[in-house]
Amino acid sequence: MDRDIVQVVLPEGLSEEQKARYAVIAAVARRTADRLPRGLDEAIEPAHSFTLHLR
Amino acid sequence: MTDLLGLTMRAASEAVRTSAVSPVALVDAYLERIASVDSHIGSYILVLAAEARAAAKRAEAEIAAGRWRGPLHGLPFAVKDNYDTRGIRTCANSRLMMDVIPDRDATVVSRLAAAGAILLGKLNTWEYGTSMGAVYEDLPYPQARNPWDRTRLTGGSSTGAGASVPARTAMFALGSDTGGSVRLPAAACGLQGLKPTFGLVSRHGMLPNCWAFDTVGPLCWNVWDCAVILQAIAGKDPLDPASAGDIDDYTGTIADGVAGLTIGVILDGDCDGVHPDPAILAGLEAAAAMFEAAGARLKPVTMPASFIRYRLAASVINWAESFAIHERDFRDRAALMGQALRDKMMAGLSLPAVDYIAALRDRRVLTEMNAALMSEVDLLLCPGAFHVAPSADDAERITAFTADTAMTPFNMSGHPAITLCSGFDGDGLPTNIQLVGQWFGEAALLRAAYAYEQATPWRARFPEVT
DSSP: OOGGGOOOOOOTTOOHHHHHHHHHHHHHHHHHHHTSOOSOOTTOOOOOGGGGGGO | OOOGGGSOHHHHHHHHHTTSSOHHHHHHHHHHHHHHHHHHHOOEEEEOHHHHHHHHHHHHHHHHTTOOOOTTTTOEEEEETTBOBTTBOOOTTOGGGTTOOOSSOOHHHHHHHHTTOEEEEEEOOSGGGOOTTOOOSOSSSOOOOOTTOTTBOOOSSSHHHHHHHHHTSOSEEEEEESSSTTHHHHHHTTOEEEEOOTTTBOOTTBOOSOTTTOEEEEEESSHHHHHHHHHHHBSOOTTOTTOOOOOOOTTTTTTSOOTTOEEEEOSOOOBTTBOOOHHHHHHHHHHHHHHHHTTOEEEEOOOSSOHHHHHHHHHHHHHHHHHHHHHHHHHHHGGGSOHHHHHHHHHHHTOOHHHHHHHHHHHHHHHHHHHHHHTTOSEEEEOSBSSOOOBTTOHHHHHHHHHSBSOHHHHHHOOOEEEEEEEEOTTSOEEEEEEEOOTTOHHHHHHHHHHHHHHSSGGGOOOOOO
């Protein structure tokens, strides 16, 4: 997937400085997410917080 | 005349029980202390002097009438300002919340009130518990200062909780821990900071930061204090779907020692090439030696995954959930947010759902890895914060201080963990160790923590705050 195609709508009223900051933070966030393991065994379900103690 | 501020919580509790000390005198001593030093420390957002004095008078009358409620009766404490307090503003140091007066108490606030503890006020915090690795002076209340050195960071996000207990502006404090926010300020401020098992303590009435990890925890001078507080606040709450009912007796066995326990030891920690400060490593090695001398069996172990892997998944989960919590405010009132919270909103905004799910799936894997590690031992000894408190204006070291820790892995898996003061570096700043227990194994965890505290001299040293 080309992550650059992810579209977001920034709130109105953000300054140009904040919009520029968003571009930097979004890039960091996407790079962070890209480093997560992908292709885990499909049987591995997400760990939802409220089920942890019920294991 | 008794030095009321110099009493340990245990001694104060006994003195109140026997009417040797009045809760009124105790509360007055703390209120005078707040008036005297808190303009320099900034531990409080809101002080509830009249309410505390009225509660102290009620406690005094109850105890005089033979209705002593238990070890917290008449003892003054404070809570991070992300816990709802009925009729009293809860703002989490956010301009978004300056006019919000809850009509309910958080479950932990009402449980402590039922135990007879007396609320002195609401404590400073980073906005909604958010730092993103940087601290900006753009919040309604300036950040709290470290009582050991006012130029240093308190750690966070429970900044006021960390500052208040060593400054003696509260006898004990309640914070919250999403990625280390109890343990990090405890480490920076020389306290014992407990993050219980996820689910052991209700979060009902706590402003959420990240549902997956948010945990209530006490910051105290002594381990016994943590045990007594946990006894009062733990247990199933129908108002929190994540809460559990597996309560133990946390004080009854606290002095039973560590003989026969197997303690896994991670002496270095290597946070992706970053190692703990020499003074922190020395404290860790000394703690391992102490436990061995006390009869525990040490077993060298390693973390099952890199610290960065835990942090990646935790960050994505936290950004996504925080954005879900604050989306409307971000879209409508972003200008009222501090830069750190606004940065987190921007990170959350940019993540598709598939990333959040990927992170939750890796949480499952990492949790099972941690469970396998913990199945080999009774407890784990490892670093907590890798560094002592940095200067409050040193952005680079603040980022390192918040990132270089071994705390997030146990938010990820929900295991209980406590950071303990392990001495002081050459500048007189507190160092720390971390102990990790089994799920709902707080009794054994507190036993080991208590054994360490009893065998070391660190609780005899206090910061000079004037």
